[in-house]
Amino acid sequence: MSPRHPAVAEALRLHRARGRDAAHATLLEGPHLVAAAVAAGVALGTVFVVADDAAGRDLAVRGRGDAVVVDEATLRRLGTTETPQSPVAVISVPPPAVSVGGRVIVAWGVADPGNCGTLIRIAAAFGYGFLAGPQCAEPWSPKVLRSAAGAHFALSLGRIAAVDEARAGGRILVATVARGGAVPGPLPDAAAILVGNEAHGLPDDVVAAADRRVTIPTSGLVESLNAAVAGAIVAYLGAAGPGTNLPVP
Amino acid sequence: MSPRHPAVAEALRLHRARGRDAAHATLLEGPHLVAAAVAAGVALGTVFVVADDAAGRDLAVRGRGDAVVVDEATLRRLGTTETPQSPVAVISVPPPAVSVGGRVIVAWGVADPGNCGTLIRIAAAFGYGFLAGPQCAEPWSPKVLRSAAGAHFALSLGRIAAVDEARAGGRILVATVARGGAVPGPLPDAAAILVGNEAHGLPDDVVAAADRRVTIPTSGLVESLNAAVAGAIVAYLGAAGPGTNLPVP
Numbered sequence: 001m002s003p004r005h006p007a008v009a010e011a012l013r014l015h016r017a018r019g020r021d022a023a024h025a026t027l028l029e030g031p032h033l034v035a036a037a038v039a040a041g042v043a044l045g046t047v048f049v050v051a052d053d054a055a056g057r058d059l060a061v062r063g064r065g066d067a068v069v070v071d072e073a074t075l076r077r078l079g080t081t082e083t084p085q086s087p088v089a090v091i092s093v094p095p096p097a098v099s100v101g102g103r104v105i106v107a108w109g110v111a112d113p114g115n116c117g118t119l120i121r122i123a124a125a126f127g128y129g130f131l132a133g134p135q136c137a138e139p140w141s142p143k144v145l146r147s148a149a150g151a152h153f154a155l156s157l158g159r160i161a162a163v164d165e166a167r168a169g170g171r172i173l174v175a176t177v178a179r180g181g182a183v184p185g186p187l188p189d190a191a192a193i194l195v196g197n198e199a200h201g202l203p204d205d206v207v208a209a210a211d212r213r214v215t216i217p218t219s220g221l222v223e224s225l226n227a228a229v230a231g232a233i234v235a236y237l238g239a240a241g242p243g244t245n246l247p248v249p
Numbered sequence: 250m251s252p253r254h255p256a257v258a259e260a261l262r263l264h265r266a267r268g269r270d271a272a273h274a275t276l277l278e279g280p281h282l283v284a285a286a287v288a289a290g291v292a293l294g295t296v297f298v299v300a301d302d303a304a305g306r307d308l309a310v311r312g313r314g315d316a317v318v319v320d321e322a323t324l325r326r327l328g329t330t331e332t333p334q335s336p337v338a339v340i341s342v343p344p345p346a347v348s349v350g351g352r353v354i355v356a357w358g359v360a361d362p363g364n365c366g367t368l369i370r371i372a373a374a375f376g377y378g379f380l381a382g383p384q385c386a387e388p389w390s391p392k393v394l395r396s397a398a399g400a401h402f403a404l405s406l407g408r409i410a411a412v413d414e415a416r417a418g419g420r421i422l423v424a425t426v427a428r429g430g431a432v433p434g435p436l437p438d439a440a441a442i443l444v445g446n447e448a449h450g451l452p453d454d455v456v457a458a459a460d461r462r463v464t465i466p467t468s469g470l471v472e473s474l475n476a477a478v479a480g481a482i483v484a485y486l487g488a489a490g491p492g493t494n495l496p497v498p
Binding site for chain 2: 114118121122124125126127149150151154155183216217218219221222223225226228229232233236240
């Protein structure tokens with residue numbers, strides 16, 4: 001297929017945030033992510049596969065997508081990694097979930113797509129929903145999708161513009177702060193863990209609005225923990241322990 | 250200064266593992282990392298600064314380095330990020346530390362430089378040393394240095410080729426495994442936490458050699474946790490609690 005084929009041109013527009021917003025669609029790269037989407041019942045759009053990728057073609061069938069065979073050069077253009085793997089699939093971005101109950105992780109200004117995706121994976125791993133706050137990396141960008149490794153399809157994923165929106169369902173707001181908070185521990189079933197920007201943490205007004213502040217004790221030898229790591233520890237401790245919904249391994 | 254200047258050519262060779270091995274040297278990029286090295290008493294070699302970077306020049310003086318003014322184009326070539334920040338400094342790679350006591354995190358086949366660097370930062374944050382096992386990303390590569398955000402200079406960092414070397418100082422070996430292990434908790438002062446490859450985990454023989462196996466309970470909605478996240482939770486719980494050396498925040 002020519003790289004000038006309309007389906008290729010349409011897919012290439014999804015590399016940019018503006019293109020994704022306009023089409024309400026994004027790209028999944030590689031067999032792992034596409035399989036995770038199909039397993040979760042997500043309907044695929046166009047599925048670009050290289051000629052010898054029988055498994056990719058099978059995923060297209062199971063995901064009710066339109067398989068389109070492309071050459072290696074076109075696959076590389078469609079991918080956003082240095083060495084993209086077949087297939088690359090177009091999917092619709094679902095509307096933000098209106099999550100009203102249960103625990104959530106709120107990424108507030110988590111600008112790095114890798115950290116944002118890791119937080120989505122952590123949320124799913126520990127039975128939380130995920131809310132993207134202001135200045136958060138775009139949850140459905142190919143980089144965030146890759147970093148979350150399929151977790152997008154395993155949780156409720158929404159967006160909020162003001163911190164009080166995280167209170168839906170009676171949640172308490174728990175701010176992770178670099179110093180001065182309580183040692184993290186078990187949280188009520190209705191809790192929102194707020195994780196801030198990698199360099200600047202949470203804005204002062206968000207910290208002030210929170211019901212609790214938690215700080216992970218550290219040796220003091222490094223400035224701070226990675227945002228995703230801090231979120232992981234607070235989320236795990238919040239959901240683990242007595243009354244947990246996390247099964248014994 | 251011409252990009253053909255010998256100091257620039259020497260520094261460019263440090264972009265490759267072979268060049269770093271031959272010169273026992275690496276590159277620090279940006280004011281944060283260079284400042285962390287200087288604060289830890291590390292002697293700088295050549296320090297490349299752009300003309301208007303007075304703070305970079307000051308770091309060169311404090312780090313006893315040789316400041317060399319370069320143009321923006323040369324700085325971009327010296328850096329390994331898309332938009333490198335001045336200064337870029339050459340430092341000697343210290344010989345591996347022979348760590349005989351205390352807790353350590355062992356990265357065994359953690360191939361991703363970002364994960365390796367995050368584990369080094371986690372180790373420093375929770376008062377652990379760090380040992381790079383076989384097939385681990387090279388700890389002193391610019392990518393790992395960047396991801397660890399200065400933590401290299403705050404801990405003991407060694408290498409091991411066989412798992413029993415982690416037993417030095419009477420450490421017990423704690424393997425993090427995806428299923429079937431005990432719930433993680435406090436660890437003795439002499440413990441080595443083994444973290445495995447992102448996709449394949451720890452090799453069977455390493456798991457078999459360990460004294461304990463731990464598994465972080467999860468919802469089952471995602472396949473596994475990120476290697477660095479799993480290491481962080483096990484390391485934090487290992488060092489926190491009664492008798493901890495982690496101060497109250």
